Amino acid sequence: MLLLYCVTESVADAHIPGVHGSPVSTIAEGGVLCHSSEWSERNKDDAQQDALAYWSVVNRLFQQTAVIPFRFPTFMKDQAAMQEFLALNAQGFLSELRRLRDLVQMRITIPSEPTSNAAPPTSGTEFLKQRQKSSRVSQDTIAALRASGEDLVREWKQSHRTGSTLLFALIGRGALEDLKSRISQIEASANVRVSGPWPPSEFIKCELELPMSTETTL
Amino acid sequence: MATPPQRVSLGSATDSNDEVSLLEILDHVLNSGVVIQGSIVISVAGVDLLYVGLNVVLTSVETALKTLRNEEAAARKQLR
Numbered sequence: 697m698l699l700l701y702c703v704t705e706s707v708a709d710a711h712i713p714g715v716h717g718s719p720v721s722t723i724a725e726g727g728v729l730c731h732s733s734e735w736s737e738r739n740k741d742d743a744q745q746d747a748l749a750y751w752s753v754v755n756r757l758f759q760q761t762a763v764i765p766f767r768f769p770t771f772m773k774d775q776a777a778m779q780e781f782l783a784l785n786a787q788g789f790l791s792e793l794r795r796l797r798d799l800v801q802m803r804i805t806i807p808s809e810p811t812s813n814a815a816p817p818t819s820g821t822e823f824l825k826q827r828q829k830s831s832r833v834s835q836d837t838i839a840a841l842r843a844s845g846e847d848l849v850r851e852w853k854q855s856h857r858t859g860s861t862l863l864f865a866l867i868g869r870g871a872l873e874d875l876k877s878r879i880s881q882i883e884a885s886a887n888v889r890v891s892g893p894w895p896p897s898e899f900i901k902c903e904l905e906l907p908m909s910t911e912t913t914l
Numbered sequence: 915m916a917t918p919p920q921r922v923s924l925g926s927a928t929d930s931n932d933e934v935s936l937l938e939i940l941d942h943v944l945n946s947g948v949v950i951q952g953s954i955v956i957s958v959a960g961v962d963l964l965y966v967g968l969n970v971v972l973t974s975v976e977t978a979l980k981t982l983r984n985e986e987a988a989a990r991k992q993l994r
Contacts, residue, residue: 702947703948744940747939747940747943747944748936748939748940750943751939751942751943754943764947764948765943765946765947765948766947766948766949766950767943767944767945767946767947767948767949768943768944768947770947770948770949770950781950803938803942805938857941891935891938894942897942897946897947897948898946900947900948902948904948904950906950
């Protein structure tokens with residue numbers, strides 16, 4: 697069975713160790729390369745370590761070229777199945793790789809709950825007021841962040857996690873430092889965290905086709 | 915060329931910088947990226963056990979394998 701990492705248009709690095717040290721190999725089809733390594737049931741010691749090893753491969757490729765990562769873990773039965781899958785989807789991948797070629801994703805985490813420094817509420821009303829205030833601060837911060845990068849960011853996306861809001865900015869590689877500098881000047885963002893550049897996973901628009909039935913043996 | 919993701923902390927730094935970074939990486943690889951929709955037949959030792967949506971398997975390696983083992987054990991129990 698194969699563990700899939702990502703799809704790229706081209707890559708220079710040929711010898712990358714994958715999850716559990718299995719060498720990463722590539723299959724070419726329709727102008728794209730799909731990177732994968734062998735996976736067997738015995739490779740199940742530590743899911744967290746596996747996820748980090750997976751990220752290490754994707755990140756190494758991302759440093760060299762545009763990537764479309766698969767969500768970890770994604771499997772294919774064998775190389776023939778992957779070739780068939782790629783043949784069906786190569787054009788879609790290629791189109792997205794070209795659209796996102798020089799673009800990366802920045803991730804901004806904005807807390808949406810009262811800070812731990814706030815005094816614990818003594819009543820229900822006070823609790824609701826704290827939540828309301830926190831939500832207002834969070835919304836103001838998001839608005840300020842969006843305004844600060846208005847002329848740099850190609851596209852914004854927003855999603856929610858427990859206790860925080862995530863803001864994703866799709867931006868050209870060349871404009872990264874400028875955006876970071878502007879964000880750092882926003883006073884209201886005392887608890888904001890910025891990380892990146894990441895592969896632009898949140899902005900990939902792929903409608904994938906899958907062969908009618910894929911049999912996978914674990 | 916892109917550089918590896920680095921964290922830029924604004925305002926007060928926390929004591930759990932490394933943990934935050936690790937969580938961000940795990941969150942990124944487990945919650946984003948291309949998802950292949952579809953169905954698969956999972957078989958162990960040549961015996962088909964489950965016909966499940968592929969997304970179930972994508973959730974987590976450990977969870978998927980644990981579910982598989984539990985199903986297998988349950989199936990064995992029923993056969994006794």
